[in-house]
Amino acid sequence: xxxALMGNxxxxxxxxxxxxxxxxxxxxxWAGKTVERKSGVIQRANEQIELIDLPGTYSLxxxxxxxxxxxxxxxxxxxxxxxxxxxxxxxxxxxYLVLQILELAPRVVIGLxxxxxxxxxxxxxxSNKLAQVLNVPVVEIIAAxxxxxxxxxxxxxxxxxxxxxxxxxxxxxxxxxERRIQAMEHLLADTIWATKYPLRWxxxxxxERDSEIGQTWRSIPQTSKGSKNxxxxxxxxxxxxxxxxxxxxxPGEDLLQAYEVExxxxxxxxxxxxxxxxxxxxxxxxxxxxxEGPIKRTWTDRLDEWILSPLWGYPIMLIILxxxxxxxxxxxxxxxxxxxxxxxxxxxxxxxLMQKVQxxxxxxxxxxxxxxxxxxxxxxFVPQIAIFFAFFSLMQDSGYLARAAxxxxxxxxxxxxxxxxxxxxxxxxGCNVPGIxxxxxxxxxxxxxxxxxxxxxxxxxxxxxxxxxxxxxxxxGSMGAVIMISLLSLSMILVMFSAILLRRVVKQRxxxxxxxxxxxxxxxxxRNILLPTWQKTYSFLRRAWTFILVASIVVxxxxxxxxxxxxxxxxxxxxGGWLAVIGQPLGFDWRxxxxxxxxxxxxxxxxxxxxxxxxxxxxxxxxIAQAMTGAMTPLGAYTFLVVYMLYIPCLASVVxxxxxxxxxxxxxxxxxxxxxxxxxxxxxxxxxGMFLGIQ
Amino acid sequence: xxxxxxxxLSRKEATLSMSQLALEVGYSLKEIESxxxxxxxxxxxxxxxxxxxxxxxxxxxxxxGHCEDCGFHSPETFTFWGLTDKGQTMLNQVYGK
Numbered sequence: 001x002x003x004a005l006m007g008n009x010x011x012x013x014x015x016x017x018x019x020x021x022x023x024x025x026x027x028x029x030w031a032g033k034t035v036e037r038k039s040g041v042i043q044r045a046n047e048q049i050e051l052i053d054l055p056g057t058y059s060l061x062x063x064x065x066x067x068x069x070x071x072x073x074x075x076x077x078x079x080x081x082x083x084x085x086x087x088x089x090x091x092x093x094x095x096y097l098v099l100q101i102l103e104l105a106p107r108v109v110i111g112l113x114x115x116x117x118x119x120x121x122x123x124x125x126x127s128n129k130l131a132q133v134l135n136v137p138v139v140e141i142i143a144a145x146x147x148x149x150x151x152x153x154x155x156x157x158x159x160x161x162x163x164x165x166x167x168x169x170x171x172x173x174x175x176x177x178e179r180r181i182q183a184m185e186h187l188l189a190d191t192i193w194a195t196k197y198p199l200r201w202x203x204x205x206x207x208e209r210d211s212e213i214g215q216t217w218r219s220i221p222q223t224s225k226g227s228k229n230x231x232x233x234x235x236x237x238x239x240x241x242x243x244x245x246x247x248x249x250x251p252g253e254d255l256l257q258a259y260e261v262e263x264x265x266x267x268x269x270x271x272x273x274x275x276x277x278x279x280x281x282x283x284x285x286x287x288x289x290x291x292e293g294p295i296k297r298t299w300t301d302r303l304d305e306w307i308l309s310p311l312w313g314y315p316i317m318l319i320i321l322x323x324x325x326x327x328x329x330x331x332x333x334x335x336x337x338x339x340x341x342x343x344x345x346x347x348x349x350x351x352x353l354m355q356k357v358q359x360x361x362x363x364x365x366x367x368x369x370x371x372x373x374x375x376x377x378x379x380x381f382v383p384q385i386a387i388f389f390a391f392f393s394l395m396q397d398s399g400y401l402a403r404a405a406x407x408x409x410x411x412x413x414x415x416x417x418x419x420x421x422x423x424x425x426x427x428x429x430g431c432n433v434p435g436i437x438x439x440x441x442x443x444x445x446x447x448x449x450x451x452x453x454x455x456x457x458x459x460x461x462x463x464x465x466x467x468x469x470x471x472x473x474x475x476x477g478s479m480g481a482v483i484m485i486s487l488l489s490l491s492m493i494l495v496m497f498s499a500i501l502l503r504r505v506v507k508q509r510x511x512x513x514x515x516x517x518x519x520x521x522x523x524x525x526x527r528n529i530l531l532p533t534w535q536k537t538y539s540f541l542r543r544a545w546t547f548i549l550v551a552s553i554v555v556x557x558x559x560x561x562x563x564x565x566x567x568x569x570x571x572x573x574x575x576g577g578w579l580a581v582i583g584q585p586l587g588f589d590w591r592x593x594x595x596x597x598x599x600x601x602x603x604x605x606x607x608x609x610x611x612x613x614x615x616x617x618x619x620x621x622x623x624i625a626q627a628m629t630g631a632m633t634p635l636g637a638y639t640f641l642v643v644y645m646l647y648i649p650c651l652a653s654v655v656x657x658x659x660x661x662x663x664x665x666x667x668x669x670x671x672x673x674x675x676x677x678x679x680x681x682x683x684x685x686x687x688x689g690m691f692l693g694i695q
Numbered sequence: 696x697x698x699x700x701x702x703x704l705s706r707k708e709a710t711l712s713m714s715q716l717a718l719e720v721g722y723s724l725k726e727i728e729s730x731x732x733x734x735x736x737x738x739x740x741x742x743x744x745x746x747x748x749x750x751x752x753x754x755x756x757x758x759x760g761h762c763e764d765c766g767f768h769s770p771e772t773f774t775f776w777g778l779t780d781k782g783q784t785m786l787n788q789v790y791g792k
Binding site: 058059063064090092093096263265267268271272274278279281282285304308396402405409410413424426438514515516518 | 710
């Protein structure tokens, strides 16, 4: 007797197989395919049984090697019985394959495995009811404990010895489909193919234009004893090779073409048949699947009731983000002070040594007023950035970040910016460069372009760091968090505004909805918080001692030469003089303008440049931001923050935008748009503030 | 059920969660998960993981599930189900009639 063991992947087939065959098993491959073939011999009473463990599959179409191998075996080798193993705790998924098996194999026994898991989930499967509904014997099993396995086999042997094939009801298909199946059956009934395949199954596959039907295969066992030339194949343990002998086109082509004209393509048949099976499963499920007691709600379900609620979700998100920003950029500001003090101490030490060995004064100035002032200014906000990254990783690992993005998406869709575009923006939170690169998986080029153009409006972490330093100086305490939230809210509003505007400029193709998988909530692990935090912070630090270092040296040279002149007459000062004309409507002096221009190279450079231009040497007692408080009012600082947040992205972002868009025109448009937007919004804020008497 | 899911996915609206989809089409979450996997297998929808690409060669393949060459730049990734071209064609056939 030949028995095939089938089922979805991970339902426990191997466990059942091993329990039944013990050491009497052979493992090989289905020759020509990378799919494992396991077979074994079982002796029960006077019966010798060959048990074939077929590959785990979810269905019996021809989409994968596993499916092809499984289906070919059933069709060619015609096992006496099919043992269909089903996971009782996931029966909805497993029954689809079972229904397909029932269409293909006349004699089937269902093994209902993992009954213990189903039980612990509060699920009860009435196996006798299931047997009654499908008219197939059902045996309950817990394969991991070897419970019920022998009974499963015994039932299979009994079914294999039946004198007649059992009669079963067919899956009810819609009338439109059923009519066409019967027409195809009628056409194929007198063909040779009807002798090889179950007629109804054959008709269905013909309607689906299944490419495997119509092929005649010869099976050749791959044995060391030499090949056999018979149709009935294989000793246990032999590999099986199927050789294509012939390909014929089955009748029915005219009928199929007529159906296509009526709108019934192969995909339509395939979809309708699959749909009918799922509807059937859904219909019969309540007859044998019951939940004992109330359905257990997980923590995820309970939390999502609030967190994804249209009423509470957004306030909760606002509170969480406020807490994150407060901890990152306000409460941790003293840590930045500690770093500054450390840098000042290091500068004193190094310059002192340089004086002792009589290093030229110019070099001492370069080190103290250039490198330490510039790089030190950036390093001072590393603790804040690291804390921010840690919170970000915490939100990601806990499962909340996906929900925040989900809520944000629903909000953004009101502005026509939704789906993957918004998630690209969220991915780019931290640095615009990977955010722009993330757009390449957007299939619509216009979606990609719009998302690329508005990506720089999301403040990156270097910008957040600079902003937090200025906020901390001008708006101490809790006010700082409020100001940061207001700036980010403004950024979001402008993202939405820009999306609406750009949709009129760049006509987009309409897009489909997406279904997002929200992960389960779980307690974040320290590793999953600390490792990404370290990786991102290290990446930031690497920029400081490479890019920022070079930029600091350049700015020092420009602000130190010609020597012996006041700062505003140096090269930097002259450049600032020209730029001050542009900055004047915004109340920016030449230092701010030079720092903003240098910020194009890298956003952190703005702070390092300010540090050098304000003469905040590393051994000075005040920070850059404190030096700035003497040069502008809080309203002026807020204006500076808005302009700084919105103006052109860094050089790397511009280059990336060009590489991704392949268009100088659109890249230039993006730069010009950012500049103009920052100028207009900054001007409006300054003048509205002045009008309202805010200083 | 499957065509109902395709119909929802064809709407030009905001992203849905799995629970919302289940509610929308009137089936349990488990049934929806099963149907989505089957439809993916049939090629009508695909599961995409979306995140920060880390190199120019990354992220070029839709429905690949991940950046083929180097993985994602950061752990912040989002998983979606969306229509494929085959799924869109199917929908046009079903609802274009």
